[in-house]
Amino acid sequence: MTDSPHSRSAEAVLADYDVSPEGLTSAEAQRRLAEYGENEVVQTSDRTPLAIFLAQFDSVLIWVLLAAAALSAWAGHTVDTVLIVVIVVVNGIFGFVQDYRAEQSLEALRELAAPTATVRRDGTTVEADATELVPGDVIELESGNVVPADGRLLEDTDLEVDEAALTGESAPVSKSPDPVAPETPLADRDCMVFNSTNVTRGRGVVVLTATGMDTAVGSIARELAATEETRTPLQAELDELGRRLGVGVAVLAALVIPLLLVQGTPAVEAGLTAVSLAVAAIPEGLPAVVTLTLALGVRTMAAENALVRRLPAVEALGSVDVICTDKTGTLTEGQMSVSRIWVHDTVVDPGDEPPSDRVDLLLRAGALCNDATAETGDPTEQALVDAAETHGIDVGALRESQPRTDEVPFSSDRKWMGTVHGDVGYVKGAPAVVLSKASRVLTEDGPADLDPGLCERVNDRVEAFADDALRVLAIAYAPDSTRVADDLVFVGLVGMIDPARPEVADALAATDRAGIDVKMITGDNVRTAAAIAETLGMGRAVMEGRELDTLDDDELRERVEAVDVFARTAPEHKVRILQALKDTGHVVAMTGDGVNDAPALKNADVGVAMGRRGTDVAKHASDVVLLDDNYATIERAVERGRAIFDNLWKFVAFLLSANLAEVALVFLASLYGYLVLPAVQLLWINLLTDGLPALALGADPKSGDVMERPPRDPDGGSSIGPCSASSAGPGRSLPSSCSGCCSTRSTARPR
DSSP states (O other): OOSOGGGSOHHHHHHHTTOOTTOBOHHHHHHHHHHHOOSSOOOOOOOOHHHHHHHTTOOHHHHHHHHHHHHHHHTTOHHHHHHHHHHHHHHHHHHHHHHHHHTTHHHHHHHTSOSEEEEEETTEEEEEEGGGOOTTOEEEEETTOBOOSEEEEEEEEEEEEEOHHHHOOSSOEEOOSOOOOTTOOGGGOTTEEOTTOEEEEEEEEEEEEEOGGGSHHHHHHHHHHHOOOOOOHHHHHHHHHHHHHHHHHHHHHHHHHHHHHHTTOOHHHHHHHHHHHHHHHSOTTHHHHHHHHHHHHHHHHHHTTEEESSTTHHHHHTTOOEEEEOSTTTTBOSSOEEEEEEETTEEEOTTOSSOOHHHHHHHHHHHHSOOOOSSSSOHHHHHHHHHHHHTTOOHHHHHHHSOOOEEEOOOTTTOEEEEEETTEEEEEEOHHHHHHTEEEEEETTEEEEOOHHHHHHHHHHHHHHHHTTOEEEEEEEESSTTOTTSSEEEEEEEEEEOOBOTTHHHHHHHHHHTTOEEEEEOSSOHHHHHHHHHHTTOOOOEEEHHHHHTOOHHHHHHHGGGOSEEESOOHHHHHHHHHHHHHTTOOEEEEEOSGGGHHHHHHSSEEEEETTTOOHHHHHHOSEEETTOOHHHHHHHHHHHHHHHHHHHHHHHHHHHHHHHHHHHHHHHHHTTBOOSOHHHHHHHIIIIIHHHHHHHHTOOOOTTTTTSOOOOTTSOOTHHHHHHHHHHHHHHHHHHHHHHHHHOOOSOBO
């Protein structure tokens, strides 16, 4: 067996896998099944439900709260203990539900698998359960099949496979048994087919080279299982707040207890005072208020077509400074459409009304020499049907009035297709091939001889269309239906592209004003990716996947910020790009819709999947799902996230100011020999007076400049410092007043 079946001949691969074109015997297939295991993507995550639940308590602030609960229990304050524990457990349950749903991304990979396959066994062709396929099995594929495992193509008849979900390539890929170079990226391995991709045209015979977790999809499953949960800026800063509070409580206890003992206070009373200080210092309601505020944000975002699957992602959106986005179906429409038409030295916008006679003939020919409908079929052929119907041509009625009587099917060798309709034939295909079969060209005055000068102008126009990333087809007709392979009349050219979404340019401009850098990561070729980037106003600094492979991690970190477009990328490239950006201090969001996006979606600070076009794998691996597949929704979600983050720190400052006053009150009163507020009273004060005002602050309207300022620097220091400073002001007056009261009056209960 070999690690590079794409670089070896079909005969050599058969020898590598010790199999003939007639397939394995049943006995050998059973032996290999025992050796390699079933052909399925298995659950490799070791995170049990219990582990997921316990992970919810991996927060410094939660630890401090649990420590306060333990102190309350030691002091015999049962009510305090129960209240704190309930707060912690409820938050844990809520987080568990969110995270457990996210773990289902691996299960979604299984749903992509083909249930059965046509396989050659014992010299005959049989239907077999796809899970029983093994390396070396010879299978047959035809249009409509889901490829059940990775394999090397042995022979084909016009085989085309839709690999968009795996590679990002927007159009079906024509397959050929010819080997390619060993270093060829996965997206360019035309002699290979891959697990969970879809056959859109033709037939093929394949020898399987990898099954189960050894396939490209299996590799993605491993990456998903190995990806560690990313902590958001809010989680990190709440941890820092918890650490500071914990240190502060410890320092206060270290000061107060010895001081009280020296004054002759009994040890139990000194301990109770320490417990009161701990309860006063810790904002017990903070986790609940944060959870409720984020939940309100989730509700608001859902109304704006952004479904948040993980609560911390709400505020993480507000900290994002780089968005890495897929092209197909995210920046673009995700389907081919006719962009330009050329007829005899004239470039025509397909939206022009009414079409000329030549354009009308071209559109009718494209619809007749075509196997697609508006809903199903090859995307390129669907684009021709859509263009005809857009110009008022009833394609169904046209096909009924001019039924197909004969055809020459498309093949990758011929590169053209012909159909016969009564006395007339129509041809479409690669421009150079169709032009070579034409002797005349259709002009305004009718067919005219095709001279070398016009042929050169046609070729120039093909190059110009290709420079704009258009896929170009030539259309011709045969006046004599018996001669569809020669003596054609050349009608014109059709340029097609997966167009940019109309709202994306404005959304990109808005994120640019907000200081957010956008990078396109796509499996498409450089020319297509760069053309779309230019259309949308993005930068044109491009790096190919094969160049990225030559860089080590340090070199990639040095160059990644300067690149605007990454083309011809494989799934592992996306994860490397994201990690390089995160290593350089960026908070990164990644958008995508395919299986190939799943590892990067889960590895990103915020993973954003498309809800309509997105695969289940991408949705389950993401933090946010866009219900309308609209890139502009991301901009609104970022705006909402920034506003929520601002409000979170408003109520953190409010809670800290109240707690600082309580700490000062208890501390100063204890110096005069008074316990003014026992722990249970402080806890009730915190829960009843802090919660509702804090929630009100969390619902504050956003400031007008929220999308006009740069993202918050994640390395620029914690927001806790400013919050602590702002809390000091409101907290000063009360303790000073208490000091005066305690020194002159005896209204408080003495020990």
